Amino acid sequence: MSLEQNSVEQFVVEGLSCPSCIRKVEGALKENPKVGDARLNLSTQRLSVEWANDNHHDPDDSLLIIDILKKIGFNAYPLREKKNTSDETELKGLLRAIAVAGFAAANVMLLSVSDWFGADMGESTRQLFKWVSALIVLPAAAYAGLPFYRSAWSALRHKRLNMEVPISVAVILACGMSLAQAISGSGETYFDAAIMLLFFLLIGRYLDRKMRASAKSTAQNLVSHQSFFANVLNRDGSITKTMLEHVKIGDSIIVGSGERVPIDGCVIMGKSQIDASLITGETTPEEVCIGSKVYAGTINLGQPIDVKVEHSSGNTTLDEIIHLMENAEQNRAKYVRLADKAAGIYAPLVHLMALLTFLAWFFIAGIGWQSSLITAISVLIITCPCALGLAVPVVQVVASGRLFKAGVLLKSPDGLERLAEIDTVVFDKTGSLTLGTPQVDSFGTAMVKELQIAMTMASRSAHPLSRAFVAFCEAKKISSAEKVEEIEEEAGLGLRAIHEGCEYRLGNRKWCNIGDDHDQVSNHSEIWLVGPNNRTVKFTFKDKLRSDARETIDWFKQNNLDVIILSGDRLPVVMELADHLKVEHYFGEIKPQDKAKKIEELKQQGHKILMVGDGLNDAPALAAANVSISPSTAADISQTASDFVFLPQGLSSLVDAYKISQKSRRLVFTNFGFAALYNLIAVPFAALGFLTPLAAALAMSGSSIVVILNAMRLNLANPVDFGRIKK
Amino acid sequence: MNVLAFLIPVALLMGLGGLISFLWSLKSGQFDDLQGATYRALFEEDDIERDKSE
Numbered sequence: 001m002s003l004e005q006n007s008v009e010q011f012v013v014e015g016l017s018c019p020s021c022i023r024k025v026e027g028a029l030k031e032n033p034k035v036g037d038a039r040l041n042l043s044t045q046r047l048s049v050e051w052a053n054d055n056h057h058d059p060d061d062s063l064l065i066i067d068i069l070k071k072i073g074f075n076a077y078p079l080r081e082k083k084n085t086s087d088e089t090e091l092k093g094l095l096r097a098i099a100v101a102g103f104a105a106a107n108v109m110l111l112s113v114s115d116w117f118g119a120d121m122g123e124s125t126r127q128l129f130k131w132v133s134a135l136i137v138l139p140a141a142a143y144a145g146l147p148f149y150r151s152a153w154s155a156l157r158h159k160r161l162n163m164e165v166p167i168s169v170a171v172i173l174a175c176g177m178s179l180a181q182a183i184s185g186s187g188e189t190y191f192d193a194a195i196m197l198l199f200f201l202l203i204g205r206y207l208d209r210k211m212r213a214s215a216k217s218t219a220q221n222l223v224s225h226q227s228f229f230a231n232v233l234n235r236d237g238s239i240t241k242t243m244l245e246h247v248k249i250g251d252s253i254i255v256g257s258g259e260r261v262p263i264d265g266c267v268i269m270g271k272s273q274i275d276a277s278l279i280t281g282e283t284t285p286e287e288v289c290i291g292s293k294v295y296a297g298t299i300n301l302g303q304p305i306d307v308k309v310e311h312s313s314g315n316t317t318l319d320e321i322i323h324l325m326e327n328a329e330q331n332r333a334k335y336v337r338l339a340d341k342a343a344g345i346y347a348p349l350v351h352l353m354a355l356l357t358f359l360a361w362f363f364i365a366g367i368g369w370q371s372s373l374i375t376a377i378s379v380l381i382i383t384c385p386c387a388l389g390l391a392v393p394v395v396q397v398v399a400s401g402r403l404f405k406a407g408v409l410l411k412s413p414d415g416l417e418r419l420a421e422i423d424t425v426v427f428d429k430t431g432s433l434t435l436g437t438p439q440v441d442s443f444g445t446a447m448v449k450e451l452q453i454a455m456t457m458a459s460r461s462a463h464p465l466s467r468a469f470v471a472f473c474e475a476k477k478i479s480s481a482e483k484v485e486e487i488e489e490e491a492g493l494g495l496r497a498i499h500e501g502c503e504y505r506l507g508n509r510k511w512c513n514i515g516d517d518h519d520q521v522s523n524h525s526e527i528w529l530v531g532p533n534n535r536t537v538k539f540t541f542k543d544k545l546r547s548d549a550r551e552t553i554d555w556f557k558q559n560n561l562d563v564i565i566l567s568g569d570r571l572p573v574v575m576e577l578a579d580h581l582k583v584e585h586y587f588g589e590i591k592p593q594d595k596a597k598k599i600e601e602l603k604q605q606g607h608k609i610l611m612v613g614d615g616l617n618d619a620p621a622l623a624a625a626n627v628s629i630s631p632s633t634a635a636d637i638s639q640t641a642s643d644f645v646f647l648p649q650g651l652s653s654l655v656d657a658y659k660i661s662q663k664s665r666r667l668v669f670t671n672f673g674f675a676a677l678y679n680l681i682a683v684p685f686a687a688l689g690f691l692t693p694l695a696a697a698l699a700m701s702g703s704s705i706v707v708i709l710n711a712m713r714l715n716l717a718n719p720v721d722f723g724r725i726k727k
Numbered sequence: 728m729n730v731l732a733f734l735i736p737v738a739l740l741m742g743l744g745g746l747i748s749f750l751w752s753l754k755s756g757q758f759d760d761l762q763g764a765t766y767r768a769l770f771e772e773d774d775i776e777r778d779k780s781e
Contacts, residue, residue, distance in 0.1 A: 019766035042763035095753055103746040107739060125731070132735060 009062060010079035011047040012221045013040065013069065021074070028072050034061055044217055046079065063229060063241055078243075079220070087213040094206040097144040101199040104140035105192070108133050109697075112192040116694050130182045130189050137191040138175060144198050145171050147205065163343035163389065166350045170380040171198060177377050187374070193381055193696040200704045201389040208393035211400055212413040219411045219640065230262040231255075233306060251309045255300045257463060265307040267292045272302030285525065295616075301463075301525075303493070326623075337414050338668060339392040346388060354380045357687045375689045381696055382686040383679055387703040391671035394711040399664040402714060406656035407647040408629075415643030418627040419658060420665035421608045425556050426599065426625065428613035429567035429574060433549050433581070433651070436614060436633060438465055438525055438541035440472035446529070446537045452481035454529045454539075457495045457506045460487050465527055465541055466495075494527070502532040512536065545577075552651040553581050556658075562607070566595055568617050596620035612654065614638055629654065663714055671707045678703045 013025065022040050029038035029049065036052040049065055062078050069076040111129045114121070145168065152164035171194050178189035232242045233252040244262060247253065252268065255261050261274070273285040276298045285301050288294060294307055358376035361367055400410045410416065427433050443451070455473040458466040459480065484504075487497040494507010505512050505528075512528040514536060525541040546552075553563050565586040567574045574588035587598065599621050602609055611618070611625035614634030619641045622628035628642035639645055646653045682699050685691055752758065 019769065022763055022766060023770055040763065041760040042766070043760045092753060095758070096750060099746055099749050099753075103742050107742050110738065111735075128731070136739070 007036075007051050009049050009051070009065075011049065011062075011065065011069075011076045012079055013045055013047050014075040014077075015073065016040070016042060016045055024072055025069065025074060028068055029065065032064070032068060034064065045221060047076065062243065087209075087216065091206070091209055091213060094147060094202060094209060097147060098199065098202045098206060100140050101144035101195055101202055104136050104144070105195045105199045108136055108192045108195055112693065112697070127182075127185060130178075130191075133189065133191040134179055134182050137195045138179070141171055141175055141195055141198060144195070144202060148198075148201070161344075161347040161351075163339070163347060166347050166380065167197070167201060167384060167389075169351075170194075170377075170384040173377045174381050177374060188693050190378075190381055190693055190696060193693060193700060196697060196700055197381070197384055197386055200386050200700070204389040204393045207397045211393070211396050211410075214400075215410050215413050215415075218409050218645075230309075247309055249309050253307050253309060254304055255294075255307055256304045257300060257302060259300055261294045261296055261298045261300060261307065263296050263307075263309055265294060265309045267294060268306050268308045270303055270305035272300055272305050275299040275301050301465075337392075338417050338665075342388060342392075342672060350380065350383045353383065353683065353687070360687075361689075375687065378689075378691040378696070379683060379686045382682045382691060382699060384700075386700050387671065387675040387678060387707045390704055390707050391675060391711075392668055394708050395664045395667045395671065395714065398711050398714045399660050402660050403644075403657060406660070407653045408657045409632075409645045409647070410643070411639075411645060412643040415627055416661045416664060418608075418643065419610065419661035422561065422610040422627060422658075424562040424564065424602060424607045425610045425612065426564045426566050426602075426621070427553075428611075428615060428618045428621075429565060429569055429577060430543065431614035431633065432612045432618075432631065433565070433577065434543045434545050436543065436631075438468045439544040440469060441540045441542035441544070442538075444538045446539070448478065449481065450529060450531065450537055451476075451478050453484055453497070453499050453504055453531075454506050454537075456480040456484040457487055457497045457504065461489050461495055465525060468541060469527070469539065505530045545580075546651050548650045548652045550581055552655055553583060555655050564602075566590055566598060566621065568592070568595075568615070592617040592620055596624045599624040610658075611642075613642075629657065660714070667711055667714060671710055674703065674706055674710065 015021075016025075022042060025040050025047065026038050029035045029047075034052055035049055037050040038047060040047045051061070066076045066078075111133050115126055115129050118125075148164045148167050148171070151162065152168040155162040155165055174190045174194040174197075178191050178194070181187040181189050229241050229243050230247050230251075230253045231239050232247060233239055233254050239254060247263060253263065253265070257272075267288050267290055269290065271287075271289045274288050274294055275285050276295070288305070294300075294305075354376045357379045358372050361372035361375050362369060365372075396413075396416060399416055403410055403416075430436055446454070451473060455470055455478055458469045458473075461467075481499065483499060485498045487495060489495050490507070490511065494505055494511035497504050497506075507527060509515070509526075509528065512530040514528055514530075527539050527541075529537040529539070531537075556563050562585070563583050565574060565578050565581075565583050567586070567588050568590055569588060571588035574586055578584075578586035590598065595618065599609055599611065603624075603626070609625040609627075611622050611628040612630070613619075613622050613628070614630050616635045616637055618630070619635070619637045622630065622638055622641040627644075629644040629646060630638045630642040632639070632645050632647050634642075634645070644657060646657070678699065682691075682695075685695070757764070
């Protein structure tokens with residue numbers, strides 16, 4: 001690519017859904033004189049911006065890009081980690097190897113087929129064909145086989161056997177033996193088998209690596225979604241937007257109404273309410289005043305506050321949680337992937353069989369070492385794990401495509417295998433079973449016209465309650481009112497507007513001049529609408545259950561999985577919810593550390609656990625569980641800690657993910673079964689010396705096709721639809 | 728049999744041509760964004776220019 005390394009910056013862009021997005025984004029950016037070139041990659045959701053001024057740009061320019069994109073409706077974030085170039089070069093190397101192997105395999109097959117079927121071909125022509133084959137295959141195999149040779153060599157140096165060892169041995173021996181046959185002018189050559197083997201295996205390996213790389217880049221994109229700038233208050237009272245990396249301890253920052261607190265600190269001015277549900281799981285907003293501590297990730301619901309940054313002490317809640325999470329993650333690294341398990345059994349077996357064949361022919365049949373060696377090599381060629389190399393990757397690729405359609409992003413390559421083994425599902429409450437954001441619960445005596453006016457006003461505000469209200473109205477198909485004029489927002493209080501000459505106010509009690517004695521003050525958040533003649537309407541908000549939480553839990557229970565609720569929220573709230581969902585095992589008021597401990601306890605009892613959670617307080621538990629999933633609304637750290645991220649509002653994608661994992665596990669095993677069956681049939685023939693190059697070629701491509709078709713069966717399964725079941 | 732001496736090299740050269748053009752397209756980044764490429768094909772060259780002036 002023409003883009004140079006140092007003058008390019010990468011961004012993650014959200015909300016790319018339409019084809020014209022590319023044009024919009026690139027067009028808007030290229031307009032700016034500071035931008036030299038902009039290129040959007042739709043597959044990775046990343047944007048490369050090349051600066052016009054090559055040598056230098058200051059960090060504020062990144063904010064400029066983000067602002068430009070925000071104006072046209074896209075959220076962008078600077079890419080946190082450097083682009084992983086080693087992954088990309090490996091993938092490209094594999095593609096090149098596939099191309100070379102494919103070219104060689106196709107051309108050699110042309111020669112081989114005429115050799116096998118050309119009955120009236122002269123001996124010298126046959127010989128010519130063999131030499132041409134050698135000329136094509138030897139360099140191609142030397143190049144295309146490199147990824148395998150390297151891995152095999154490093155395994156052998158560490159005195160281990162992996163899948164690459166039998167592959168390398170088979171390819172090298174097949175080429176060597178065929179060359180010897182070509183020179184001596186007698187016997188069969190296996191050039192086509194050797195290169196075809198490499199071709200199929202390279203495809204399998206490419207798919208495997210591609211999936212790992214895309215899982216990794218999904219993870220990186222998610223990491224970048226953290227809030228990345230803060231509004232720093234300067235001594236002279238001016239405000240500068242600063243990248244988070246450049247904010248120093250002791251700086252004062254302003255957290256506006258409805259904004260997320262970007263960094264840990266202590267309130268030095270102002271009074272507000274903080275929604276800390278992401279950290280503690282507690283849904284009732286917390287009152288903060290001067291001296292209160294606020295944590296990164298919480299949301300300021302009330303008026304703007306000034307916060308003094310005190311992040312680096314290393315003893316903050318956040319640091320402690322991260323530390324816990326890292327500890328828990330180490331245990332998980334011990335998981336051995338299915339393919340590696342299979343290789344551990346398969347590789348020694350293959351070598352042993354080849355050795356036995358050689359010994360049997362040499363000592364028992366006594367046919368001389370050359371002939372015995374040729375038979376032994378043909379055993380190696382035929383047993384080579386062509387189907388085995390494809391068995392897992394193809395299933396995984398098909399499965400991750402299915403997951404994506406179900407709205408689930410796979411973040412760790414072996415997550416799918418671990419998900420298939422679970423027997424217990426542990427749910428967090430806030431944000432996992434519930435939506436985690438306020439939803440309109442009641443709207444009193446509101447008339448449609450009032451709803452329309454209120455919606456028009458609310459749509460001008462970024463406050464979480466306003467947004468919830470707008471979403472509610474949109475769901476109810478309430479259109480915005482016309483002729484609502486002079487809409488003004490007073491941060492932390494409410495909105496004011498004029499409609500048909502009358503003033504309307506939408507906001508909290510104070511804003512609407514409603515005393516605490518009027519209507520009871522409840523635990524739930526509320527906003528009021530005051531219209532002409534002092535008519536008041538009250539809207540209350542509540543954290544609601546996800547629409548299909550009940551069905552999802554029932555489904556898991558029907559399928560003999562234990563369901564447990566583990567929440568940091570108050571016990572009565574958790575109890576009510578558990579009753580409603582008919583979950584017998586639940587725990588409330590649990591600290592983050594204890595959540596992880598609880599998971600460890602369950603694991604020690606032999607349970608395999610799926611943890612579903614979103615809050616910071618869940619992060620250690622997510623890391624401790626065998627496999628974990630979090631919603632895309634979750635705290636950044638939780639998303640980092642989990643293996644899957646699910647996108648839509650419903651929980652049914654959890655069931656989908658579980659079903660897909662189960663099905664793909666079954667398919668992997670049937671694929672292993674096919675591979676074993678094929679060997680069971682083919683090996684005796686090869687060991688007895690009946691193998692012909694034609695049979696080898698047919699067996700190899702046949703078994704690969706069977707394995708791929710088998711994997712495609714995953715696409716036949718239907719996604720769950722609770723709506724349909726209910727009917 | 729003389730025809731073979733002509734046909735085999737021709738077949739090989741054609742295959743090599745395909746291989747080289749694939750390797751070239753890989754190198755020039757044409758496979759970096761498969762999803763985006765499907766849409767980019769539909770854009771007019773001057774669309775972005777026109778968007779600017781709007």
